Structures are given as structure tokens and as C-alpha cells.
Amino acid sequence: xxxxxxxxxxxxxxxxxxxxxxxxxxxxxxxxxxxxxxxxxxxxxxxxxxxxxxxxxxxxxxxxxxxxxxxxxxxxxxxxxxxxxxxxxxxxxxxxxxxxxxxxxxxxxxxxxxxxxxxxxxxxxxxxxxxxxxxxxxxxxxxxxxxxxxxxxxxxxxxxxxxxxxxxxxxxxxxxxxxxxxxxxxxxxxxxxxxxxxxxxxxxxxxxxxxxxxxxxxxxxxx
Amino acid sequence: xxxxxxxxxxxxxxxxxxxxxxxxxxxxxxxxxxxxxxxxxxxxxxxxxxxxxxxxxxxxxxxxxxxxxxxxxxxxxxxxxxxxxxxxxxxxxxxxxxxxxxxxxxxxxxxxxxxxxxxxxxxxxxxxxxxxxxxxxxxxxxxxxxxxxxxxxxxxxxxxxxxxxxxxxxxxxxxxxxxxxxxxxxxxxxxxxxxxxxxxxxxxxxxxxxxxxxxxxxxxxxxxxxxxxxxxxxxxxxxxxx
Amino acid sequence: xxxxxxxxxxxxxxxxxxxxxxxxxxxxxxxxxxxxxxxxxxxxxxxxxxxxxxxxxxxxxxxxxxxxxxxxxxxxxxxxxxxxxxxxxxxxxxxxxxxxxxxxxxxxxxxxxxxxxxxxxxxxxxxxxxxxxxxxxxxxxxxxxxxxxxxxxxxxxxxxxxxxxxxxxxxxxxxxxxxxxxxxxxxxxxxxxxxxxxxxxxxxxxxxxxxxxxxxxxxxxxxxxxxxxxxxxxxxxxxxxxxxx
Numbered sequence: 001x002x003x004x005x006x007x008x009x010x011x012x013x014x015x016x017x018x019x020x021x022x023x024x025x026x027x028x029x030x031x032x033x034x035x036x037x038x039x040x041x042x043x044x045x046x047x048x049x050x051x052x053x054x055x056x057x058x059x060x061x062x063x064x065x066x067x068x069x070x071x072x073x074x075x076x077x078x079x080x081x082x083x084x085x086x087x088x089x090x091x092x093x094x095x096x097x098x099x100x101x102x103x104x105x106x107x108x109x110x111x112x113x114x115x116x117x118x119x120x121x122x123x124x125x126x127x128x129x130x131x132x133x134x135x136x137x138x139x140x141x142x143x144x145x146x147x148x149x150x151x152x153x154x155x156x157x158x159x160x161x162x163x164x165x166x167x168x169x170x171x172x173x174x175x176x177x178x179x180x181x182x183x184x185x186x187x188x189x190x191x192x193x194x195x196x197x198x199x200x201x202x203x204x205x206x207x208x209x210x211x212x213x214x215x216x217x218x219x220x221x222x223x
Numbered sequence: 224x225x226x227x228x229x230x231x232x233x234x235x236x237x238x239x240x241x242x243x244x245x246x247x248x249x250x251x252x253x254x255x256x257x258x259x260x261x262x263x264x265x266x267x268x269x270x271x272x273x274x275x276x277x278x279x280x281x282x283x284x285x286x287x288x289x290x291x292x293x294x295x296x297x298x299x300x301x302x303x304x305x306x307x308x309x310x311x312x313x314x315x316x317x318x319x320x321x322x323x324x325x326x327x328x329x330x331x332x333x334x335x336x337x338x339x340x341x342x343x344x345x346x347x348x349x350x351x352x353x354x355x356x357x358x359x360x361x362x363x364x365x366x367x368x369x370x371x372x373x374x375x376x377x378x379x380x381x382x383x384x385x386x387x388x389x390x391x392x393x394x395x396x397x398x399x400x401x402x403x404x405x406x407x408x409x410x411x412x413x414x415x416x417x418x419x420x421x422x423x424x425x426x427x428x429x430x431x432x433x434x435x436x437x438x439x440x441x442x443x444x445x446x447x448x449x450x451x452x453x454x455x456x457x458x459x460x461x462x463x464x465x
Numbered sequence: 466x467x468x469x470x471x472x473x474x475x476x477x478x479x480x481x482x483x484x485x486x487x488x489x490x491x492x493x494x495x496x497x498x499x500x501x502x503x504x505x506x507x508x509x510x511x512x513x514x515x516x517x518x519x520x521x522x523x524x525x526x527x528x529x530x531x532x533x534x535x536x537x538x539x540x541x542x543x544x545x546x547x548x549x550x551x552x553x554x555x556x557x558x559x560x561x562x563x564x565x566x567x568x569x570x571x572x573x574x575x576x577x578x579x580x581x582x583x584x585x586x587x588x589x590x591x592x593x594x595x596x597x598x599x600x601x602x603x604x605x606x607x608x609x610x611x612x613x614x615x616x617x618x619x620x621x622x623x624x625x626x627x628x629x630x631x632x633x634x635x636x637x638x639x640x641x642x643x644x645x646x647x648x649x650x651x652x653x654x655x656x657x658x659x660x661x662x663x664x665x666x667x668x669x670x671x672x673x674x675x676x677x678x679x680x681x682x683x684x685x686x687x688x689x690x691x692x693x694x695x696x697x698x699x700x701x702x703x704x705x706x707x708x709x710x
Contacts (some may be wrong), residue, residue, distance in 0.1 A: 268606070271610060273606050273609060273610060295609075296609070296612050296613060296614045296617075297612070299609060299610055299611070299612045300611070300612025301612075302610075303610075304607075304610035306603055306606065306607060306610075307603075308601070308603050310601075310603045310604055310606065310607030311607075312604070312607070312608075312621070312622050312626075313626060313702055313704075314625050314626050314629060314702045323611075323621060324611035324612060324613070327613065327617060327621065328611060328612040328613060328617075329612075355703070355704075356702060356703040356704050357704065358702065358703060358704025359703055359704035360704075372611070373610075373611075376611065376612065
């Protein structure tokens with residue numbers, strides 16, 4: 001195999017600090033979009049389940065719209081088109097953060113909706129029976145249980161989100177993949193850099209998916 | 224016809240079968256009973272190799288089940304089996320359920336298989352249901368079809384693994400009737416069941432199992448008349464008091 | 466908002482060419498459909514094979530299938546695109562490598578289709594495995610008891626039922642493949658997203674362009690959904706209610 005003897009891994013070490021900056025942005029983007037997405041997603045889920053039908057309908061429209069178009073299109077919409085409408089251009093990084101939060105909220109909301117519905121109605125009645133308001137019942141009784149039941153699914157979605165952040169490549173934000181590409185051009189060793197980036201993605205996602213498996217078995221026992 | 228010679232089986236540390244031996248002659252009907260978890264279902268599945276075993280051997284019509292050179296699918300095509308939960312193939316019509324084995328395993332022509340299938344369907348009284356799907360039949364009807372499916376392969380013997388225990392009480396008899404008729408015709412049968420009425424009516428021998436062992440292996444009259452083991456006596460008194 | 470609307474843009478000619486922008490979008494739609502549908506065929510055939518192997522009694526085969534799934538599931542699709550496009554040709558023997566780089570016809574399309582197909586095969590395999598495992602062990606036993614070999618049991622008993630059970634999750638996977646095909650723009654396949662960017666730069670009518678392309682993606686998703694619903698209805702088993710597991 002001539003290929004492996006030709007691989008020059010020595011170029012990886014000097015580019016590590018640069019790649020690290022890229023990875024830091026990838027992780028930051030993932031974490032912000034995850035927290036924002038779960039909060040916004042939970043609100044969307046509550047809206048969809050609310051008895052006030054215009055609100056429920058608006059939320060369901062938003063979720064279905066986001067889920068039927070490619071993420072790449074959403075990224076381009078937010079970066080190229082929305083500034084045309086608002087008149088305020090945004091940097092690629094800021095735009096990416098807003099896009100991913102808004103986009104992932106739709107997916108997290110479907111998970112939270114399933115989670116809320118997995119909590120038995122008896123729990124809601126029990127909360128109301130001791131005099132809690134709707135908001136209190138949701139906040140203290142239903143949502144904590146929904147969140148716990150759905151933790152593995154939420155995490156799985158986060159792994160997908162982590163992988164999807166690589167698509168910010170399309171608007172030139174400097175994430176891990178973009179950093180690897182630039183480093184590859186600088187040293188004229190794109191092959192090594194792409195492989196290295198792939199390995200990093202794999203190691204992180206694979207470890208997280210093991211964690212999810214572990215959580216699933218733990219939660220199965222608690223139930 | 225069926226020789227079970229000293230078979231033992233373990234699930235990890237747990238021994239499910241301990242040194243079980245018995246013989247079933249051609250034309251004989253043997254009922255296997257015992258409390259749940261006693262290993263009777265495992266034992267009957269060892270006869271056609273659906274469950275493996277670590278020690279001993281089973282010989283069916285001269286063929287060793289444990290031997291690595293035995294082609295198990297060949298052997299199984301000659302041994303009919305009926306399951307507790309019927310296990311008809313849900314995506315096939317009743318006719319297809321009855322013919323697929325004949326066509327794909329025995330290499331019969333479609334016409335031949337269909338004729339044989341319909342004849343057996345007649346026999347279990349379900350000719351009118353031929354074009355339906357399993358999900359559209361009652362449990363008792365499904366189990367009768369399952370018996371017909373096994374018979375369609377012209378088996379040399381039949382294994383029944385708790386054929387009536389998943390059925391509603393009012394459906395049990397329609398299945399037992401078919402089995403009694405089969406026994407009276409001289410079919411070699413090994414039947415795991417709690418239906419002691421059936422055992423009294425047609426069994427030649429009764430085997431009682433407990434904790435993976437064959438505790439009692441006696442003729443029907445001896446078993447119901449003077450069971451030797453205390454456990455068998457206890458089991459009988461519990462079952463018959465219903 | 467001082468945006469200059471021009472809904473007639475689609476019928477105007479592109480700069481320096483005799484096509485209209487509408488032609489560009491339809492070319493894009495054509496490539497999107499071509500990539501998505503060919504990749505789906507690859508994903509289905511390999512996914513069914515790998516998913517089945519994951520339930521195989523042979524440890525080695527099951528391990529191979531599990532590794533396949535983990536590999537294709539844990540690396541982002543875009544990174545996989547780059548691996549297939551820039552890295553894999555370097556892995557090949559020299560003559561093949563040259564041929565792939567210089568003479569392979571429709572190189573971008575073939576690479577993108579293969580990549581998307583293999584990526585999706587891992588997801589299909591997981592659905593197939595779940596479908597098989599949702600069937601009772603008794604069904605396998607019943608197949609074997611009739612005298613089928615293990616292969617025949619899978620062919621006639623297990624897979625036909627598993628396939629019916631997994632049609633709903635497969636539907637969303639089929640819709641995903643249209644969405645995911647947009648990633649092929651990164652290696653230069655002239656599909657919808659590629660054409661959207663090109664048209665926006667060329668015409669400077671961003672809003673009209675992106676609205677039109679978004680609607681086209683919608684239509685793809687809708688047709689995929691209806692197609693699978695039709696299949697589901699056609700393969701419905703009378704009297705069978707899939708148990709929720």
C-alpha cells in the first residue's frame with residue numbers, strides 16, 4: 001500500500017492550534033444551539049399542545065416547515081436572504097448560531113412533545129388536585145419527567161446537531177471542517193487533514209453514542 | 224421413532240435440562256406436563272433442533288439431531304410442529320401459509336401443494352377461510368390452520384408445544400378435537416400440555432417434568448392411578464382441582 | 466425594505482447564455498432527483514443486507530455489520546463527501562486513481578450518489594434491524610420448523626414482515642435523502658442548492674430564487690411521502706395491526 005507510506009502525518013502537529021480553534025467553534029455552536037434549541041423547542045411543544053388553536057397551529061406550521069426543507073437551504077436563507085429583508089447583514093458565525101438554534105428547535109420540539117405526551121394524564125390531574133396552576137403543573141411535574149424520559153433521544157439529536165454544524169462550511173464560518181480545509185491548503189496536504197478531521201468527528205460522536213446507550217439502559221432500570 | 228438420550232442443556236450457569244431420556248415409539252402419543260419453567264418446552268424444541276443442547280443426543284427416525292453432519296432443515300421438514308402462539312405467517316393468506324413449505328422445501332408443484340393444503344383445511348373445518356389472512360381468524364381457527372400447515376408436509380411425527388394455552392377457554396376444544404382425531408389415526412405425537420382430559424382420552428404415556436428433570440415417565444393408567452413422586456401428585460391435585 | 470421584486474426573473478435569460486433561470490432550476494431539480502433516487506436504491510439494497518447481518522448468529526458477520534453502521538453514522542455527511550471526493554481516489558492504485566480523477570464520466574454525480582447511498586445505508590440498516598427484532602422469535606422458529614433453512618426463513622418469513630413494519634420510519638428516511646442530497650453541492654453537483662446559489666449570484670433576485678427552490682424541495686418531500694404512503698397501503702396485511710414496540 002503505497003498510500004499509507006505516502007501519508008505525511010507530521011503536518012498535523014503544527015496545525016493543531018489552528019484546528020483547535022475550529023473545533024472550539026464547532027463545540028460552541030453545538031452547545032448554544034442545543035441549549036437554545038431545547039428551550040425554544042420546549043416552548044414550541046407547549047404551544048403545539050396548547051388549547052389555544054391559533055398558537056398551536058402557528059407552532060405546528062413552524063415545526064413542519066423547518067423539518068421539510070434541507071438544513072443547507074435554511075442556513076443560506078438566514079445568511080443570504082433574511083439580511084436582504086431586514087437590511088442588517090450578519091457575520092457567518094452569528095448567522096450560524098441563530099440558524100442552528102431556530103432549526104434545531106423544530107426537531108427538539110418534536111422530541112419534547114413526545115416526552116410530554118409520555119407522561120400520564122394522571123400526573124396532570126394529581127398536580128391540579130393539590131392546587132397547582134397549569135404552569136406549575138407543567139414546570140414542576142410534567143416537564144421534569146418528560147425531560148428525563150427523553151434524555152437519550154435529546155442527546156442523540158445533539159449528536160446529529162454536532163455533525164450538522166459542519167454545514168456552516170457553505171457560508172464560510174470557521175468550524176473544524178473549514179479549519180482542516182484551510183490547514184490542508186496551507187501545507188498542501190488536504191488528504192491528511194480531511195482524514196484527521198473525520199477521525200475527530202468519529203471519536204466524539206462514537207463516544208457520545210456509547211454514552212446514550214448507557215443512559216438508555218440506566219433509564220430503563222429506573223422505570 | 225424418537226429417542227431422547229441423556230440430554231442436558233445450560234443457559235450460562237443455569238441448567239434447564241438435566242439428563243433427560245425417553246423413547247417414543249411409532250404411533251405412540253406421549254403427553255409431557257409439569258409446572259412452568261420445568262423445561263418441557265425446551266425439551267420438545269430439542270427434538271427438532273430448534274433448541275441446541277450441550278450433552279446427549281436425540282435420534283429421530285434414525286437421524287441424529289446433535290450430529291454436525293445432519294442437515295437440520297431436512298429433518299425438520301419431516302417433523303411437524305405446532306406452537307403455543309400459532310406462529311402463522313401474518314403476511315400470507317391461509318392458502319399461502321399451507322403451501323409455501325410444500326413448494327419451497329418439498330419441491331411440490333403449486334397445484335399439488337394447493338390440493339393437499341385445501342384437503343387439510345377441509346379436515347380442520349376451515350375450507351371457507353382459505354383466502355383470509357391469519358389476523359382475520361380467531362385464535363382457535365389460527366391454531367387449527369397451524370396444525371394443517373404442519374400436516375401438509377406429511378410429517379412422520381408431530382410435536383405440540385402447549386397448543387391450547389394461549390387460547391380462550393371456549394376455543395380450546397375445537398383444537399383438542401382435531402388433535403384427538405389425529406391421535407386416533409395413529410399419528411406419533413409428543414404433546415406438551417396441561418390438558419389432562421386430553422391425556423386421559425388419547426395418551427399412551429405421560430411424562431412429568433420438574434426443574435429440568437424427567438421425574439416420572441409412566442403409562443397413562445399408572446400416572447393417573449398411582450403417581451410415584453410426591454411432586455407429580457401435588458401437580459395433579461392442583462391441576463385437577465380446577 | 467428597499468428590495469426590488471421581480472417575479473418575471475425566472476423567464477429571463479441567464480447572463481451570457483441562452484437558457485432561462487427556469488431552465489437552471491429544472492436542471493437542478495433533475496440532478497437532485499437523480500442523486501436522491503439512485504442513492505436511495507444503493508441505501509436500500511445495502512441497508513437491508515447490513516441490517517439483516519446485524520441479526521446474524523455468526524459473530525463475525527454481526528460485528529462487520531455493526532462496524533459498518535457506526536462508521537457511516539458517526540462522521541458528518543459533508544466530511545464523508547470530501548473523503549470520497551478528495552481522499553478515496555488517492556487510496557486507489559495509481560492507474561485507477563488517474564482514471565477516476567481524469568476520465569470517470571459524471572465524476573461528481575457518481576461520487577455524491579455513492580457517498581449519500583452508503584451514508585443512508587447505515588440508517589436503513591438500523592431500521593431493518595429494529596424491524597427484524599420487533600418480530601417474535603417464534604416466527605423464526607416456525608419458519609425453521611417447516612423445514613426452511615435460515616436463509617429461506619429470512620427470505621419468506623422474517624424480511625417480508627419486517628419490511629412492512631418499517632415502512633413508516635423508512636418514509637422519513639426517504640424524505641431525508643432528498644434533503645441530504647443538497648450536500649452534494651459542495652463537490653460541484655449541479656443540483657438544486659447549487660443552482661440556487663448560482664442563480665442568486667447571477668440574477669441578484671435572492672428572495673425569489675430561494676422561495677422557488679424551497680418550494681421545489683417541498684414538492685420533492687411531498688411526492689416522496691405520498692409514494693411511500695401508497696406503498697404502505699399496497700402492502701398492508703389484512704387483519705394485522707403492528708404492535709407498538
